Amino acid sequence: MKFYKEHYDVIIMGAGLAGLSAALQLQARGITDILILEKHNLPGGLATSYVRNGIEIEATLHEMMSIGSKEDRLKVGTFFDEMGIDIDWLKVPEAYRFIEKTKKIDITLHSGFRTMADEIDAQYPGWGDKVYDFMNLCNRVYNSMNILSVTPMSKPEMLRKHPDFVKTVGYSAKQVMDTFKFPEDIVDILTPYWIYVGNPMSSLPFTIYAFLMADYFRGGSYVCRNFSHEMSMKLQAKVEENGAQIEFRQEVEKILVRNRKVYGVRTKRG
Template sequence: MKFYKDHYDVVIIGGALAGLSAALQLQQKGINDILILEKHNLPGGLATSYVRNGIEIEATLHEMMSIGSKEDRLKVGVFFDECGVDIDWLKVPEAYRFVEPKKGIDITLHSGFETMANEIDAQYPGWGPKVLEFMQLCNRVYDSMNTLSVTPMSKPAMLMKHPDFVKTAGYTAVEVIDTFGFPQDIIDILTPYWIYVGNPMSTLPFTIYAFLMADYFRGGSYVPKKYSHEMSMKLQAKAEENGAQVEFCQEVEKILVKDGKVTGVRTRRGDVINCDYVICGAYPNKVYTQMIEPLSEVPAGAIKMVNGRRLSVTTASVMMVLDDTAENLGIEDYNIFSAGETMDTDKIWEQGKTTGPYKYLTSICLDLANPGATPEGMCQFSITNLPLVQGFLDLKEEDYYDFKRKMAKEMIEEYERVSGINIHDHIVEIEVSTPVTIAHYVGAWKGSIYGYSHSIDDHAVARLQMKEDDHFIEGLEFAGAHAISGNGMGPAVTNGRAAAKAVIDDVAKKAASAGGSKKKA
């Protein structure tokens, strides 16, 4: 029985957002001979949901960035529109509520630069204009980043047209924020999103911080009506409609390489599939140490690269269905960031190297952005911390379930302490995810969800400039949180498109040289 063709132009490993977006981008440029192999039995990777007792529960998505309103579509929103992927987006009501009890800070910010500046001004009179100025700087850097990622430009031209981007590129978020002279409370209030790029502010490039702030505060953030699974399913459906072959329950074990060039893949089932290009969702750490066959084809530089770079965060998340409405329970906000102990992100980072108790938490009540997400009279609620993997490396199988429960209990108690809201008496369903959960379902290296640290010494700008240096095997491109744009579902789409573009460019280059040589002949 033959389940695959003898050859595909492109095999995509992983049917998550990056892989599916890569397929759509390839198809836009007429590359249609595509096979997508997904380990799990559904698409989306972490962009997924699950059902417990008939209730569908969002697995991961807090806020989808880079979508924008219908009137002011942002990058990812534009791409989905262009591809004909029509997602029922719901706007998240606020950016966030930030609570830092020790300093008495409790503030809710909404999207819109002026709106949020005014909200800060209302509590810290006189600071609104300065905050607005700061957000406008973030927005200029954001616009430049979006332009420059698709339009290469000489350094002098860059300095002329994108001065703020160029001048802030070499600094951390802290270094640039410090030039504004904000009081510490305002700095704390502008900091919560740091966790969504998984790096403390002292080593987080301002470029990345600015991108995040401008994207979320400019257009607000969105969630799909039918959970993140809607996004995954509609991307898959479109890729299939355009002619891609998608196969589930197929884990790729080996990427076959000969003379420095990709020749195909082998699945766990044993199928050998030939192809010209592989777009890979697996982490480079795994690819270069386990998957390339033969391993002798892995250049020394690739090993130094994966060993030198630092993995970013993973997840510790408690997802619950509660037996009452958000209103009755007293949950007022879609998204609360709570800093129970400190907002010093270096200190929170140190705590993230342990297994808790965690004090910096993000809590989400999906029903407040998506009414009806949970059956009537109930709501779904999650509490998340994004720790480093270090604390989990020595976990024993025998202790795993007790460990998960202890961690979840501590997170619930911390939320209850900060909010004064009783959660534990209302739990109807509960699931806890850890790095082990991630490794099980999507196979990500060490349960990582955010790729490599967005630190100043692994800056996205530097990644872009070193693109050629980081390319070790002909025909092999990477698409996932581990790629240039880094983590998050919005950047996942961008990463997938970038990988596709590398393939498209290479195909064009080869076609040109083949055409050229023909002419010569």
């Protein structure tokens, strides 16, 4: 019996979150003849954990965005629900705590645009409403990005339906934030999430910053009760249940192309 079939409709390289999610999306559209090749011996990529001295520890994925509550599911949470993957999500109590000792700043912000604006206003009276307006701008851009990512649209229609997205696209987070004339302390409080993307605010696109801020403060962040490895294993189980073949310790060495079309792959094992 051969290890592989002669033909697959789709070959996916990698059984990380992206590869497994891609397989689920294809299966939802009726494409089930799928081979997934993964060089590691476990699924999930960065969504994994390990045990040391009887204690289970997350490797890298300390929290998930785009989940949302059961009453207000966001994009990733909706995806899991639609794919029939049941995960026990636990909400992280706060968005973040920001401490800057030289400026004597110590503030904890929680999800909810009005909530976090009021928490800032409690330490910087008179600025809460402006922070709230800023967060609503982020939310409008966030909503536009979610729509535009899946909806073809002409430029005139985009101008009519998504004016805030059009007005801010091409500007950095710093440039847009500067128009609100926030005090330096409030700017510091509103910008810790730059660490997730690595850009300074002067070069971080406002669209990316707005997406992060709106998502985290609208829906909060979540963790899996049984660690992110649970998520990876449930994704794998659902993909295999739907008919895909997953093979581990199989690293793709080369994508095979003929007449400018991909026709297969070669693994390090041949």
